[in-house]
Amino acid sequence: MPKVYSCSFCGKQVEPGSGLTYVLRNGTILHFCSSKCFKNFKLGRDPKKTPWSAYYVARK
Ligand SMILES: [Zn+2]
Secondary structure: OOOOEOOOOOOEEOOOOOOOOEEEEOOOOOOOOOHHHHHHHOOOOOOOOOOOOOOOOOOO
16 A cells, blocks of 8 residues: 655645655655645745644644
């Protein structure tokens, strides 16, 4: 069975064969469901502050 990853930015499941994989210099492997998530990651956005991300934490 192919491994299913969750998007490192929005938390959605990444279908095997779709999305993109990004390896950091420290060896950490990140998976992104779409270029949208990858772009936001490259922009340095924090998923915890991004309302459409599953990692978003609503501020009180
Ligand atoms: Zn995503």
